[in-house]
Amino acid sequence: MSALAWLARRLGLYAVAAWAALTLGFALPRMVPGDPAAALLARLQGKAGPEAIAALRAALGVSDAPLVEQYGAYLLALTRGDLGVSVSRFPTPVAELIGGALGWTLLLAGVSVAISFVLGSALGLAAAWRGGVLDTVVGPALTLLGAFPYFWLAMGALHVFGFGLGWFPLRHAWDTSVAPAPTLEFGWGVVRHAALPALTLVGASVGGWMLGMRTSARSILATDQVLLARARGLPTARVVSAYVLRNAVLPHLTGFGMALGFVVSGALLTEVVFSYPGEGWLLVQAVRAQDYPLLQGLVLAITLAVLAANALVDVLTLLVDPRTRAA
Amino acid sequence: MTFHVERPRWPRDPRARLGLALLGSIVLLATFGPLFTGDPTAPVAPPLAPPSWAHLLGTTGQGQDVLAQTLAGARVTLGVGFVAGLGAVLLGATVGAVAGYAGGWVDDALSLLTNVTLVLPGLPLAVLLAAWLPPGPVSLVAVLVSTGWAWNARVVRAEVLQLRRRDWVAAARLAGEPPLRVVLVEILPNLRPLLAAALVGATIYNLGAQVGLEFLGLGDPGAVTWGTNLYWAANDGALLTRSWWTFVPTGAGVAAVGLALALLQAGLTADAGSGAPVDTPVARPAPRRLPARDGRSQETA
Numbered sequence: 001m002s003a004l005a006w007l008a009r010r011l012g013l014y015a016v017a018a019w020a021a022l023t024l025g026f027a028l029p030r031m032v033p034g035d036p037a038a039a040l041l042a043r044l045q046g047k048a049g050p051e052a053i054a055a056l057r058a059a060l061g062v063s064d065a066p067l068v069e070q071y072g073a074y075l076l077a078l079t080r081g082d083l084g085v086s087v088s089r090f091p092t093p094v095a096e097l098i099g100g101a102l103g104w105t106l107l108l109a110g111v112s113v114a115i116s117f118v119l120g121s122a123l124g125l126a127a128a129w130r131g132g133v134l135d136t137v138v139g140p141a142l143t144l145l146g147a148f149p150y151f152w153l154a155m156g157a158l159h160v161f162g163f164g165l166g167w168f169p170l171r172h173a174w175d176t177s178v179a180p181a182p183t184l185e186f187g188w189g190v191v192r193h194a195a196l197p198a199l200t201l202v203g204a205s206v207g208g209w210m211l212g213m214r215t216s217a218r219s220i221l222a223t224d225q226v227l228l229a230r231a232r233g234l235p236t237a238r239v240v241s242a243y244v245l246r247n248a249v250l251p252h253l254t255g256f257g258m259a260l261g262f263v264v265s266g267a268l269l270t271e272v273v274f275s276y277p278g279e280g281w282l283l284v285q286a287v288r289a290q291d292y293p294l295l296q297g298l299v300l301a302i303t304l305a306v307l308a309a310n311a312l313v314d315v316l317t318l319l320v321d322p323r324t325r326a327a
Numbered sequence: 328m329t330f331h332v333e334r335p336r337w338p339r340d341p342r343a344r345l346g347l348a349l350l351g352s353i354v355l356l357a358t359f360g361p362l363f364t365g366d367p368t369a370p371v372a373p374p375l376a377p378p379s380w381a382h383l384l385g386t387t388g389q390g391q392d393v394l395a396q397t398l399a400g401a402r403v404t405l406g407v408g409f410v411a412g413l414g415a416v417l418l419g420a421t422v423g424a425v426a427g428y429a430g431g432w433v434d435d436a437l438s439l440l441t442n443v444t445l446v447l448p449g450l451p452l453a454v455l456l457a458a459w460l461p462p463g464p465v466s467l468v469a470v471l472v473s474t475g476w477a478w479n480a481r482v483v484r485a486e487v488l489q490l491r492r493r494d495w496v497a498a499a500r501l502a503g504e505p506p507l508r509v510v511l512v513e514i515l516p517n518l519r520p521l522l523a524a525a526l527v528g529a530t531i532y533n534l535g536a537q538v539g540l541e542f543l544g545l546g547d548p549g550a551v552t553w554g555t556n557l558y559w560a561a562n563d564g565a566l567l568t569r570s571w572w573t574f575v576p577t578g579a580g581v582a583a584v585g586l587a588l589a590l591l592q593a594g595l596t597a598d599a600g601s602g603a604p605v606d607t608p609v610a611r612p613a614p615r616r617l618p619a620r621d622g623r624s625q626e627t628a
Contacts, residue, residue, distance in 0.1 A: 017443045021452070028459045147585035149538055152557065152578035159566050170566075261448030268450065269539050273561070287458065287544045295458055299451040306448040 003318055010314045014307045021303045025296045026074050030067070051091060083297035088289035094297035097282060102301075104173050105278035108194055109267040112201035113260070119202065120209025121252060127210065128217035128248075129240065139214065142207030150266035154200045154273040161196060168196040171275035197274045205263055212255050217248040250321045257313035261306050268302070343594020349587035353580070357401035364395035367551045375563075375570045385572035387556075388563025396556050397576045404553040405584065407464050407537055411471035412530035416522055418472060419479025424510050426480070427487030438484070444477035453536060457545040467546065471533045479525045486521060490514050524595040531588045538581055553577045 041053060065073075077084070083094035123142075127134040145153070162170045169175075175189030220226060221244060229239045268280030275281060279298055286294040338344060361367070370390035371382070378385040384393035426437035453474045460466035490496060491514065499513045540546060541554020548555055560574040 013439075013442055013446060016439065017446045020443050021447060024452075024455065028455065143589075144582075144586065147589060148578055148582045149535055149542075151539065151542055152574065152581065155557075155561070155566065155574050156571075156578070159569065159571055163566055163569055261450075264448060265450030265539070269542065272543065283454065284543055287454075292458070296455065299455045302451045303448055306451075307446060310446060 007314060007318055011311055014311050018304055018307055021300060022075070022078065025300055026071055029292065029296075078300075083300070084293035086291055086294045088285065088291040088294065094294050097294060098279065098297055098301050101278050101282045104276060105267065105271065105280065107190075108197055108201070108271065108276060108278060109264055111194070112198045112205070112267065113263050115198070116202045116205045116263075117209055117256060120206040121213040121249065123206070124210040124213025124215075125217050125240065125245065125248065128214045128221060129244070135214075139207070139210055142203075142210055144207075145203055146205065146207040148204065149269075150201065150204045151269035151273050153204050154197065154270045157196055157200045157203075158273060169193050173277050193276070197270050197276055201263070201267055201270055204266060205259075208259065209252075213248060213252055216251050217244055220244050220247045250317070250323075253313065253317055253320065257310045260309050260313075264302065264306055338591075338594050340594030340597045342590045342597075346587045346590030346592075346594060349583065350591065353401065353584055353587065354405065357398060357405055360398035361395065361402065364392060364398055367391060367395040367399040375568055375573070377570075378572050384576050385570070387559060387573050388565070388568075388570075389559070393572055393576055396551055397553075397580055399551045400553040400556050400577065401580055403464060403550060404534070404537060404581075407467050407471070407552075408530050408533040408584075411468045411475070411533045411537075412526050414468060414472035415475040415529045415533070416479050416526045419476040419481075419525070420483045420515070420518070420522060422476065423480035423483030423485075424487050424515065427484040428491055428506065428510050428514070434484075437480070441477045441480045441484070444474070445481065447474075449474045449532075449536060450539060453540055454543065454545060457540050462545065462547040463550070464547075464552075467537055467540065470540070471536060475529055475532055475536070479529065482521065482525060483518060486518055487514055490517060520595065524592055527588050527592040527595060531585055531592070534581060534584060534588075553581055 081095050083098070086092050086094050086097055089097065123134065123138065127139055158168075158170065161167045169189075169192055173190060173193045175186065175193075180186060226239065226243050229243045268278075268283060270276070271278045271280030272284045279302060282294070283298050285291070286298060338347065365371075368391060371392050372386045372390050374386060374388050374390040376382060376386045376390075382392050382394065384397065387393055387396065422437050422441065426434045426441070453470050456470045456473065457466060460469065487510075496509060496513050499509050504513070537546075537552075538554040538557065541552060542557050542561070544558060546552060546554050546558070548558065556577045557574055560570075560577075563573070565571070565573040
């Protein structure tokens with residue numbers, strides 16, 4: 001299969017997955033037994049204004065129009081980026097709420113994933129190359145750390161380093177006492193607020209990357225080409241970077257796309273613990289307020305973001321690995 | 328017919344034995360512990376009391392005994408995790424076996440379904456499903472099975488594709504055995520070590536996903552489970568009041584079970600690799616807290 005055909009297949013798969021997620025978001029409220037929509041509407045009657053009720057009716061599929069027509073209207077609205085109106089923060093559009101939180105999640109999850117991937121890969125490579133304490137103590141310890149739920153580690157870290165020692169701020173993403181402007185002072189506040197959540201995410205996920213890279217590098221180290229390179233007396237740095245790293249990092253990159261969904265899920269829960277104003281925090285607000293339009297919009301946005309990231313990793317693999325192009 | 332099926336035996340790998348022993352003790356504690364600790368929902372002491380001789384792990388924000396809650400929570404959480412794991416493996420094995428054995432358009436359709444489920448991130452999908460189902464253990468099992476089966480389907484399909492070319496399978500087919508019998512009797516018994524490892528992996532995944540969903544408030548807040556324990560700990564200001572005892576025992580429990588299962592999985596995978604009758608089964612990758620999901624299509628693997 002040529003490289004382009006392979007890429008087309010992958011992108012086709014993501015497209016089908018995206019369509020499945022969209023359709024599930026449409027079908028679920030209309031399929032669930034016991035009509036939770038009616039129950040929710042009844043509970044909100046009197047509490048929410050008539051416009052909010054109307055918006056909710058539309059989102060929940062309480063409508064007399066035929067299903068096909070509703071589905072068409074749903075898809076049309078999505079193409080315009082219209083995800084409906086939030087019930088708990090009526091009349092703010094869901095898309096606006098999600099957009100406002102997106103930056104914080106991208107910052108936290110992006111930075112943590114990048115640090116964790118680089119650090120874990122480096123540790124894994126070192127463990128495969130040198131062994132020793134890295135292999136016998138650090139590796140198993142990090143794997144053990146990974147056995148705890150992400151958000152539970154976050155609670156522990158916040159308890160000890162936030163409430164106990166007072167080294168880190170306790171909630172939110174910036175200093176409320178500093179005016180939000182592109183100043184150094186405000187930026188420092190953002191860094192300070194992101195530090196502890198990012199550290200817990202890195203701590204929870206770095207063991208997995210290390211293990212993956214170690215396994216991958218081990219198999220490369222055992223090949224004849226590495227033996228020959230060492231026999232030729234090439235400097236260690238060159239053997240590691242040109243012979244081992246280049247080959248070992250590729251299967252590892254594939255794993256990056258796969259693990260992304262899990263890391264994003266972990267980041268969402270971690271945000272909840274730190275009241276970090278990203279998508280995860282918004283998600284828990286939506287669950288508590290039974291704000292179904294917001295909940296659906298969030299799930300859709302997160303799913304599409306993960307699919308897009310997967311597609312990006314596939315394109316990257318194609319560019320980096322000549323074997324996928326030759327095959 | 329040359330196939331042979333090994334009798335069930337104790338795992339040989341020391342990691343698997345250690346994991347099994349650890350898991351066994353936790354299951355025993357979860358089963359019989361609550362008989363000695365009383366009603367986990369009854370307020371028995373002032374709220375947020377630190378550990379004492381009367382209440383070894385202190386009390387929650389509602390004045391309930393944390394030890395009783397942790398033991399009672401283990402029952403439900405382990406039960407849901409295991410049942411959902413069993414469901415995910417059965418569903419995945421069925422889909423994978425049908426796809427691998429039938430081939431043709433059936434395989435194409437089922438493989439597409441499998442791959443789509445694999446690339447969709449699990450937690451958001453589970454949140455969507457859980458939000459619409461009535462809260463409780465049955466819904467949780469349904470959510471976990473429907474989001475967790477696909478990896479098993481992929482692994483079983485790959486294995487069935489290999490096995491169906493074997494001589495004894497061809498012989499059975501030529502002898503006129505119906506397809507269902509060929510799959511159930513000639514092929515699936517060879518996958519037993521693989522399926523055992525898959526069950527452990529699925530249970531690890533379910534443990535994390537379940538606790539996460541309940542922590543978000545998508546469980547039944549009135550039930551006593553590990554997830555709702557953490558949900559209430561967070562809601563009752565465990566961090567603000569520095570009441571570490573309200574969330575540390577539950578988290579340690581989750582980690583202990585996760586560790587036991589990871590050890591068991593590593594051991595079973597090693598055993599499956601050495602003890603398989605013919606082909607070395609494709610084993611799950613490295614034991615992480617959540618099993619990695621492979622988004623690659625089979626031909627590029």
